[in-house]
């Protein structure tokens with residue numbers, strides 16, 4: 001991804017360290033977080049220095065490499081960081097196998113990461129066909145390069161068509177409470193893609209006015225029947241899209257498809273802190289006494305999904 005004209009990934013290896021663009025600080029300041037141990041990587045995942053399912057998987061792969069001397073303990077530590085994104089568990093399992101079979105675990109981790117990146121690139125190529133000139137696309141949360149190491153899932157096709165000079169416009173839901181939509185707006189502005197950030201509750205308004213042609217979102221875990229977990233608020237966008245006859249696509253690589261989970265009801269939904277809702281950038285926006293519930297994801301039944309944009313092509317349910 002381009003940041004101020006320079007190519008970056010959301011995380012990368014630098015000798016014995018793993019460096020992350022600190023997503024807690026974006027877009028107000030651009031800072032790099034350094035992880036030297038598997039514990040540092042676990043902290044980065046839990047505290048959302050790095051976020052987005054494929055990027056969490058990539059971080060976990062490097063975390064396993066840093067903690068190679070004690071693979072069981074490293075795996076346990078990493079698996080306890082966040083429960084919903086399947087990529088995390090997929091990457092840990094991949095690395096457990098690799099540690100048994102390879103001499104250089106950092107090579108194995110970097111193979112994992114390069115594969116994720118190339119899958120996102122392929123998602124971009126397959127998704128292009130869905131986007132015609134002058135279309136308006138609605139997306140939720142951030143399924144861009146930040147969330148996937150590079151290219152993105154939902155944003156990958158948009159990057160491609162923009163490069164090919166198709167005219168598009170993107171609505172990005174702000175995505176309360178953590179405002180990942182602001183990260184999407186930041187990525188789009190770095191690429192020069194025309195867009196507007198909208199309050200989460202404005203999406204239905206624009207869909208009903210026929211100002212949205214297609215909805216494309218990412219996913220955190222996809223069940224065998226096609227139900228999927230994604231950032232809280234996705235379900236209502238899908239229902240609204242169906243009501244207004246707007247095609248609704250999910251973009252995700254193989255590492256997000258969980259073969260053990262048959263339906264969405266089996267997916268564990270992460271509950272996060274009260275502070276995520278009552279504060280923004282550490283500043284209180286609500287009084288202390290407010291009681292809060294903060295589920296980080298919801299489940300969208302497969303009946304709302306028009307198709308799944310994967311590295312292998314566009315799949316129907």
Ligand code: MRU
Pocket residue numbers: 051052053054140141142143144147148153180217218219220230231296
């Ligand atoms: O809690 P987050 O920010 O890690 O949530 C994950 C996401 O970024 C989204 O749900 C996204 O759409 C799927 S990951 C490309």
